[in-house]
Amino acid sequence: MTSLNVNDTLYEVDIETDTPLLWVLRDIIGLTGTKYGCGVALCGACTVHINGKPARSCVTPLAEVIGKQVTTIEGLSKNTLHPVQQAWIDEQVPQCGFCQSGQIMSAVALLRKKPHPTDMDIDQAMKGNICRCGTYQRIRAAIKKASTTSPGKS
Amino acid sequence: MDRQIDQDRRKFLKTTSLLGGGLVLGIQLSGCESSDNPRTTIKNMMTAQQQEQQSVDAAFFPNAFLRISADNRITVHVASSEMGQGVMTSLPMLIAEELEADWSMINTEFAPAHADFENPKSGRQITGGSASIRGFWQAMREAGAVARDMLLTAAAQTWGIDKDACYAKTGRVYQRASDQHLTYGELIEKAQYLPVPKSPALKKPDEFRIIGQPVPRLDNKVKVTGQAIFGQDIQLPGMLTAMVVRCPVFEGKIKHINAQTAKNIKGVIDIFEIETGVAVVAEHFWAAKKGRDLLEIEWNEGDHAKLDSDSIHQQFIQSINNGKVIIDRGNTKKILNLNIRDASMNHTSTKQQTAAIFETPYLAHTCMEPMNCTAHVQKDRCDIWVPTQGQEPTQKTGVKITGLPKEKVFVHTTFLGGGFGRRAEQDFVKDAILISNRLKQPVKVIWTREDDIQHDFYRPATYNRLTASIDKNGKPVAWDHAIAGSSILHRIVPFAGIIFRGKDDTSTEGAANLPYDIPNFKVSYAMVNPGVPVGFWRSVGNSQNSFVTECFFDEVAALGNKDPLKLRQQLLSKKPRHKKVLDIAAELSGWGKSLSEDHYHGIAVAESFGSFVAYVAEVSIEGAAKHEYIKVHRITAAVDCGIVINPDTVIAQIQGGIVFGLTATLHGEITIKQGRVEQSNFHDYPSLRIDEMPVIDIYLVKNAELPGGVGEIGVPPIAPAVANAVFAATGKRVRKLPIHLNKLI
Ligand code: FES
Ligand code: FES
Numbered sequence A: 001m002t003s004l005n006v007n008d009t010l011y012e013v014d015i016e017t018d019t020p021l022l023w024v025l026r027d028i029i030g031l032t033g034t035k036y037g038c039g040v041a042l043c044g045a046c047t048v049h050i051n052g053k054p055a056r057s058c059v060t061p062l063a064e065v066i067g068k069q070v071t072t073i074e075g076l077s078k079n080t081l082h083p084v085q086q087a088w089i090d091e092q093v094p095q096c097g098f099c100q101s102g103q104i105m106s107a108v109a110l111l112r113k114k115p116h117p118t119d120m121d122i123d124q125a126m127k128g129n130i131c132r133c134g135t136y137q138r139i140r141a142a143i144k145k146a147s148t149t150s151p152g153k154s
Numbered sequence B: 001m002d003r004q005i006d007q008d009r010r011k012f013l014k015t016t017s018l019l020g021g022g023l024v025l026g027i028q029l030s031g032c033e034s035s036d037n038p039r040t041t042i043k044n045m046m047t048a049q050q051q052e053q054q055s056v057d058a059a060f061f062p063n064a065f066l067r068i069s070a071d072n073r074i075t076v077h078v079a080s081s082e083m084g085q086g087v088m089t090s091l092p093m094l095i096a097e098e099l100e101a102d103w104s105m106i107n108t109e110f111a112p113a114h115a116d117f118e119n120p121k122s123g124r125q126i127t128g129g130s131a132s133i134r135g136f137w138q139a140m141r142e143a144g145a146v147a148r149d150m151l152l153t154a155a156a157q158t159w160g161i162d163k164d165a166c167y168a169k170t171g172r173v174y175q176r177a178s179d180q181h182l183t184y185g186e187l188i189e190k191a192q193y194l195p196v197p198k199s200p201a202l203k204k205p206d207e208f209r210i211i212g213q214p215v216p217r218l219d220n221k222v223k224v225t226g227q228a229i230f231g232q233d234i235q236l237p238g239m240l241t242a243m244v245v246r247c248p249v250f251e252g253k254i255k256h257i258n259a260q261t262a263k264n265i266k267g268v269i270d271i272f273e274i275e276t277g278v279a280v281v282a283e284h285f286w287a288a289k290k291g292r293d294l295l296e297i298e299w300n301e302g303d304h305a306k307l308d309s310d311s312i313h314q315q316f317i318q319s320i321n322n323g324k325v326i327i328d329r330g331n332t333k334k335i336l337n338l339n340i341r342d343a344s345m346n347h348t349s350t351k352q353q354t355a356a357i358f359e360t361p362y363l364a365h366t367c368m369e370p371m372n373c374t375a376h377v378q379k380d381r382c383d384i385w386v387p388t389q390g391q392e393p394t395q396k397t398g399v400k401i402t403g404l405p406k407e408k409v410f411v412h413t414t415f416l417g418g419g420f421g422r423r424a425e426q427d428f429v430k431d432a433i434l435i436s437n438r439l440k441q442p443v444k445v446i447w448t449r450e451d452d453i454q455h456d457f458y459r460p461a462t463y464n465r466l467t468a469s470i471d472k473n474g475k476p477v478a479w480d481h482a483i484a485g486s487s488i489l490h491r492i493v494p495f496a497g498i499i500f501r502g503k504d505d506t507s508t509e510g511a512a513n514l515p516y517d518i519p520n521f522k523v524s525y526a527m528v529n530p531g532v533p534v535g536f537w538r539s540v541g542n543s544q545n546s547f548v549t550e551c552f553f554d555e556v557a558a559l560g561n562k563d564p565l566k567l568r569q570q571l572l573s574k575k576p577r578h579k580k581v582l583d584i585a586a587e588l589s590g591w592g593k594s595l596s597e598d599h600y601h602g603i604a605v606a607e608s609f610g611s612f613v614a615y616v617a618e619v620s621i622e623g624a625a626k627h628e629y630i631k632v633h634r635i636t637a638a639v640d641c642g643i644v645i646n647p648d649t650v651i652a653q654i655q656g657g658i659v660f661g662l663t664a665t666l667h668g669e670i671t672i673k674q675g676r677v678e679q680s681n682f683h684d685y686p687s688l689r690i691d692e693m694p695v696i697d698i699y700l701v702k703n704a705e706l707p708g709g710v711g712e713i714g715v716p717p718i719a720p721a722v723a724n725a726v727f728a729a730t731g732k733r734v735r736k737l738p739i740h741l742n743k744l745i
Helices: A019-027 A083-088 A099-115 A120-125 A137-147 B002-019 B022-024 B042-057 B088-098 B132-159 B184-191 B220-224 B284-292 B307-323 B391-402 B427-439 B451-453 B488-492 B541-559 B565-570 B577-589 B647-667 B720-728
Strands: A001-007 A007-011 A045-049 A051-055 A069-071 B060-063 B064-069 B074-078 B105-109 B166-169 B172-175 B181-183 B239-247 B253-256 B268-274 B275-283 B294-298 B325-328 B331-334 B336-338 B352-360 B374-379 B382-386 B409-413 B443-446 B462-470 B476-485 B520-527 B602-610 B609-621 B630-638 B695-700
Touching: A001 A019, A007 A019, A019 B284, A019 B647, A045 A099, A051 A099, A069 B695, A083 B220, A099 A120, A099 A137, A120 A137, A137 B647, B002 B088, B002 B602, B060 B132, B060 B184, B064 B132, B064 B184, B088 B105, B105 B374, B132 B166, B132 B307, B166 B609, B172 B184, B181 B184, B239 B284, B239 B427, B253 B268, B253 B275, B268 B284, B268 B427, B275 B284, B275 B427, B275 B565, B307 B462, B307 B476, B307 B520, B331 B409, B352 B541, B374 B391, B374 B427, B382 B391, B382 B427, B391 B409, B391 B427, B427 B443, B462 B541, B476 B541, B541 B565, B541 B602, B541 B720, B565 B577, B565 B602, B577 B602, B577 B609, B577 B695, B602 B720, B609 B720, B630 B647, B630 B720, B647 B695, B647 B720
Parallel strands: A001 A069, B074 B105, B239 B443, B325 B520, B382 B409, B476 B520, B630 B695
Antiparallel strands: A001 A007, A045 A051, A045 A069, B060 B064, B064 B074, B166 B172, B172 B181, B239 B275, B253 B294, B268 B275, B325 B331, B336 B520, B352 B462, B374 B382, B374 B443, B462 B476, B602 B609, B609 B630
16 A cells, blocks of 8 residues: 555555556546546646646656655646636637646646746746647647736645 | 327437436536536536436427526537537537527537437538538527527417517517516426427527627636546446557457466456457556556568558559559559549640649547547447547447447547547447457556557558649649549448549549639549558548648749739639638738748648638748758638637637648658558657747638538648748748658759
């Protein structure tokens, strides 16, 4: 049994500690908001926060997160929408939506580090997240919108 | 009599509704932004389903698309799959418009597989060909109008007044003479026993109050909170997770499996051969993956073991040069000529000729969500939870494998993490049903990204030979386009090559309908099927042919020293919708005016799926020598898709089409070696990323033409607009996709 802190809840999981966090979240704990898109840190669909920093859960073994705090899209904000989620709705970002959990987690981490990011900052922080539907223009607009409404932390 | 039929029908609709996908999946989204969506795990959904049962029992079902409950909730069955294109919002908008509904009371459910939900345009329950709005435009509005009419009658009867003395507005029926009113929910009891009117009057476009508005998408909230359930997210009690290992060589077969070590992996439950490959069944994904990696399989690689991109290329060239079609391994036919306006092609006014070879590669779809399907086959029923573009083919697959009657095969459509034509296929559906059929347990099959890229149905590669002649004024007088490529129809319908006599419109669309007024015109198609499985890829034949024809057109213009825009305008005098979008895109982009230093423009126009799109691309060549790359700065777009249902969705689709097309323009290429696809993940099959994203400006033309398609129309003209701009920047021609600056001519 390994204990794991996800979204401020402690879980006891019975699985090998080399299992990537992504599959612990999805298949063992049942939090399916974090997506599988490539499995090798190339698409960003699986982005979560580990101790507040963005990480690709598909290549992060369970062993690495023991004793750390994992935040997923489900835990980003309790009851209300996080300002970044709200900005995503205001700008009507999602199309199919599959990449958006990862996009939002990357954007929240960016805004925490740089509350008023430049276009270049956005490119740097977000280029690891692929959107096959092509919502990039709206993602950029939503990040800028959130940077004016968000206190820069969650 | 009629009444009896109506009653039977309503009973049937209730049954369909309860057994269908929507309720079981519980994806009930409300038009009311503030309403709380139920947590969408399957367990909660089951409870939601029971609660729903009572309200469904009492509800009003004027037709298959619509249910109104006593609490005024309006539930719309969305017959098309939601894969990002926004049908979950736009189809209900059509109903709500005619129903005079209160938009905040609209809920949606994905429709089950049933003939009632066939797209009237295709006659099939498949989402594709940019046909959702075009197909349901009439049917959904009629569905709303029928219900409104019945509610009006019910109110008039309740009050004992004339129907004309009543009117409907935002979910209520009012008396004209007073402000007395009844809500729709209050009227359903009476309404449900009324006869269904045959042809209710529909609104005129100037009466629309929902159609044409940028209505926010109904699926936004669940998609930003991680609550939207995609196929990958299905969880069922006792569910197993499986992978299927396919032969890396097309059509290869299993010779021998050694599963000893793989079976020892903790969590691996079983490994066995199925029709589509070797199934590795486990408790969860990671165990299946570990087991799969340890599996030793010997393959019988079969006929395609030596197939590679070069040999395919040679087959294309030969078939064009010999005038022969290779329909299927050695079975040859003569090339077919299409759209011959003057086959003789000899004309005395010819002054100069130009010729060029254009090539386009195979492309994978790489939907963001890799292929997957969950099935639960039981003795007396089969349930399939799947992100599919085809409920009807999915149901057929279920029937075929389980032998159950189709009424016992239930298709529950989830959200689709992209579709692009890939998700109407049945390979991943088969995987799940075959495995569950054997184990009689719920099984979720997940493809890895590598499976997804290496076992796709690829956009056909093509080889094109074009020649054109101009007269002494530089006007094109002859155009001859020979296409060699693989046929999607032939792959889907065995012997299609013979049935259709070597014809395949999906390969010639975008070429055979060249809009320019050129007196001598010929398009021929050489079907060559070397064994690479091909399929529908967003905008299908238009995706390559628009590149080929719009780039060659620029070459022809250059031959006669014509401005590519002006020559287009001149030759489109009989094509006003093409010309209009072209004029607007040129005007808004400042075509012909000075640009920032080292920035260049390229232009292209295309008609596809009943809509018209023109782009001006602004590019520059960046980077030091040998490391030069193309930077696309801005795309100015003009779009005419007839009556616009939801302008914001249209804009989103054009933005998305541009990105999808840019990926193919700048990066996309699938190559074959030893019968295998060489690419495997996003490192060698890259997608456009945010740092490569141009600014996009879109202008929507307003008119009263019938709605055209939207989902695919953004793709075709992007490659030629960029390629033509690259010529402006470098003085060299792009003849091949993706664009490599060191391969220009
Ligand atoms: S799934 Fe982890 S980066 Fe793609
Ligand atoms: S919204 Fe579909 S992949 Fe991003």
